[in-house]
Amino acid sequence: MQNQEQRFSFTGTGSEYFRIWIVNLILTILTLGIYSAWAKVRRMQYFYRNTHLHEASFDYHGTAVAILKGRLIAVGLFAAYSITLRLLPPLGLTIALFIALIMPYLLVLSFRFRLYNSSYRGLRFSFVGSVKSAYFTFLALPVFTLFTLYLLAPFTHQRIKAYQHNNSRFGLSNFSFNAGAGSFYKIYFFTLIQLVLVVSLFAYAAYSMFKGKMAHMPREAIVGFVLIAYLLLIIASLLIVPYFISRIQNLIWNHTELGDHRFSSSLSARGLAWIIFSNLILIVLTLGLFKPFADIRLARYKIEHMALLPADSIENFIASEQQQIAATGTETAEIFDLDIGF
Amino acid sequence: MVKAIFYDGHSARQQAVTLGIVDGRLEMRGGDGVLEIPLSAMRISEKMGNTPRLLHFAKGGHCEVSNHADFESMLEGAGLKPQSLISRFESSWHHALLATLLATGFVIASFYWGLPWIAGIAAAKVPASLALSIDAHVLSAVDDGLMQPSKLGRARQQILTRRFNGLRNEHGLPAHTLEFRNSKDIGANAFALPGGTIVVTDQLVSLAGNDEEILAVLTHELGHVSEQHPLRQLLQSSVVGLAMTWYLGDISSLLAAAPTLLLQSNYSRNFERRADRYAADMLRQNGIAPSRLADILGKLESSHPAAKADKQQTSRIAEFFSTHPVTAERIRTLRGEATRE
Numbered sequence A: 001m002q003n004q005e006q007r008f009s010f011t012g013t014g015s016e017y018f019r020i021w022i023v024n025l026i027l028t029i030l031t032l033g034i035y036s037a038w039a040k041v042r043r044m045q046y047f048y049r050n051t052h053l054h055e056a057s058f059d060y061h062g063t064a065v066a067i068l069k070g071r072l073i074a075v076g077l078f079a080a081y082s083i084t085l086r087l088l089p090p091l092g093l094t095i096a097l098f099i100a101l102i103m104p105y106l107l108v109l110s111f112r113f114r115l116y117n118s119s120y121r122g123l124r125f126s127f128v129g130s131v132k133s134a135y136f137t138f139l140a141l142p143v144f145t146l147f148t149l150y151l152l153a154p155f156t157h158q159r160i161k162a163y164q165h166n167n168s169r170f171g172l173s174n175f176s177f178n179a180g181a182g183s184f185y186k187i188y189f190f191t192l193i194q195l196v197l198v199v200s201l202f203a204y205a206a207y208s209m210f211k212g213k214m215a216h217m218p219r220e221a222i223v224g225f226v227l228i229a230y231l232l233l234i235i236a237s238l239l240i241v242p243y244f245i246s247r248i249q250n251l252i253w254n255h256t257e258l259g260d261h262r263f264s265s266s267l268s269a270r271g272l273a274w275i276i277f278s279n280l281i282l283i284v285l286t287l288g289l290f291k292p293f294a295d296i297r298l299a300r301y302k303i304e305h306m307a308l309l310p311a312d313s314i315e316n317f318i319a320s321e322q323q324q325i326a327a328t329g330t331e332t333a334e335i336f337d338l339d340i341g342f
Numbered sequence B: 001m002v003k004a005i006f007y008d009g010h011s012a013r014q015q016a017v018t019l020g021i022v023d024g025r026l027e028m029r030g031g032d033g034v035l036e037i038p039l040s041a042m043r044i045s046e047k048m049g050n051t052p053r054l055l056h057f058a059k060g061g062h063c064e065v066s067n068h069a070d071f072e073s074m075l076e077g078a079g080l081k082p083q084s085l086i087s088r089f090e091s092s093w094h095h096a097l098l099a100t101l102l103a104t105g106f107v108i109a110s111f112y113w114g115l116p117w118i119a120g121i122a123a124a125k126v127p128a129s130l131a132l133s134i135d136a137h138v139l140s141a142v143d144d145g146l147m148q149p150s151k152l153g154r155a156r157q158q159i160l161t162r163r164f165n166g167l168r169n170e171h172g173l174p175a176h177t178l179e180f181r182n183s184k185d186i187g188a189n190a191f192a193l194p195g196g197t198i199v200v201t202d203q204l205v206s207l208a209g210n211d212e213e214i215l216a217v218l219t220h221e222l223g224h225v226s227e228q229h230p231l232r233q234l235l236q237s238s239v240v241g242l243a244m245t246w247y248l249g250d251i252s253s254l255l256a257a258a259p260t261l262l263l264q265s266n267y268s269r270n271f272e273r274r275a276d277r278y279a280a281d282m283l284r285q286n287g288i289a290p291s292r293l294a295d296i297l298g299k300l301e302s303s304h305p306a307a308k309a310d311k312q313q314t315s316r317i318a319e320f321f322s323t324h325p326v327t328a329e330r331i332r333t334l335r336g337e338a339t340r341e
Helices: A014-030 A036-049 A064-087 A089-116 A131-147 A153-166 A181-210 A219-254 A269-285 A291-304 A314-320 B068-077 B085-091 B093-125 B128-142 B154-166 B202-207 B211-226 B229-248 B250-264 B269-285 B291-303 B305-312 B316-321 B327-340
Strands: A006-010 A051-053 A056-060 A118-120 A123-127 A168-170 A173-177 A256-258 A261-265 A306-309 B002-007 B015-022 B025-030 B033-038 B042-044 B053-057 B062-065 B177-182 B190-192 B197-201
Touching (some): A006 A291, A014 A291, A014 B085, A014 B093, A036 A051, A036 A056, A036 A064, A064 A089, A089 A123, A089 A131, A153 A168, A153 A181, A153 A219, A181 A219, A219 A256, A219 A261, A219 A269, A269 A291, A291 A306, B002 B025, B002 B068, B015 B062, B015 B068, B128 B197, B128 B229, B154 B177, B154 B211, B177 B202, B197 B202, B202 B211, B229 B269, B269 B327, B291 B327
Antiparallel strands (some): A006 A051, A006 A306, A051 A056, A056 A118, A118 A123, A123 A168, A173 A256, A256 A261, B002 B015, B015 B025, B025 B033, B042 B053, B190 B197
């Protein structure tokens, strides 16, 4: 069978994850937050082990101690910054600058940790990106983007994804990324158009409805109107944000390859909007207890819309994958993890 | 014998094997024959929902076991614990229910007691210059439209300021400044800002029957300033906002702001009561009856259409959940203070 599409599947369930989540939560509270590192390992393991591709699941190997170290470093840096900013503003700013300067390096360590501690069929992923390119991608480019009034933002976004995906490996195979900056600009452009349209529509509707009546209205009516406008704006943003997320994720994965094998992602903005919107409503109605169910629903939707497109048969893909004997960067990969999302 | 899948750690190949434990050693039978591994040279993962359990071997490679019941009885047969304590907690609904109750209790307790307590400590540590800059910021924001310069005469403003500044308090007075503003939108009102700025509207000045009523309201606001209520309120609502944003995720930070505003837009009943008590105490020291505050509170209530609803709202339950102290109750207390003299 040639080019048989292999879909990812997800078998986690809300009722199972709820129990893991609530036990994690209570132990985190009782240990004043220290258990959160162990909780993260369990959460990652639950999601990884329930993600399947061709009769095998993924696994997470991060150790709680490494995660705890990363969290202590992050908390320490943040505390040093916020305390000195109060007492000695110049020193506080120096610390902020210092954090900005070491951030790219910390990010590289964090990528190494995350990938090295992920595995599929017993083979580890790894990250081989250089620290030098990290400084260009995560420090020079964002600073430059600031000076161009964010005109460069889509380009920077493309460079970040290219840096991450071009430097990732599975066993001995390299990932590669081939989406150009142009396609990022297109998504940013259409997102901006939608945003402008929605905002001006609301502004116009509000203006024409309440033109000249504002002064005579009781205060409650004005407050009520502001609240309604605010709710409508949230609903609008719930439509625009899923559009952006789904288009970006599709773009990234449809242009990522592992060796000769390709991936596909087919999230729809509408489907994602429905999940996010209904999750939000249910979280509010259950005073937060729906959160673990919401996490599972979102993960399932994202994972099950992804597939691997093997260059030839999936069996050949499996057979050809080998583990590198000494994976690069493993010496530093186990030091610590920082929870910086990308 | 328990069925398992073996991965050697060098290739992605799967091998079907069966596992058994004999004399403290794991026996793995597969296509390549029998492999014996001492139990001390492997790590058995904890049970995690219905996901496969993993046996990581020290020499590399691992096994995945999906048949939980058989695997657990095999472990038990070999004298090992089938499940860790945490896994047992995680799979039991009784423990989940207990944990839910505990967590809910914790969240409620930290919202009602923990947060105000920490905000009180933090507020004392905020430098006065920072609090003053917040005041300047708020004033410049409201001066753009919500409020206009006061239409009271200069002399009238000076008299009120002088009388207010002339009030004594044996416990000392917090740093404060008085600002007059005209505002049709807000109506008769007075409020205190984190840095000690007290703003009073022209509408309140004209609503008051006499100057003592105005002074009564100002001492009430001074009570808020003295106990740093505005700053504590600001800190509390920022923490609640941050927590909500974190919990609901980045996408809904907009939504997170809404309940925060609703929850924290008014002082707690406790803050109002304390400010009332401060005002009553200070007024008495200056020979003014605390009932003056009750008088103006009554007038303020009938001047705001929103507050009218409060009057009918005598239900105890409604009062308990309301963050406003019901004005009628405050007035009763203040009149009580007056008769006690």
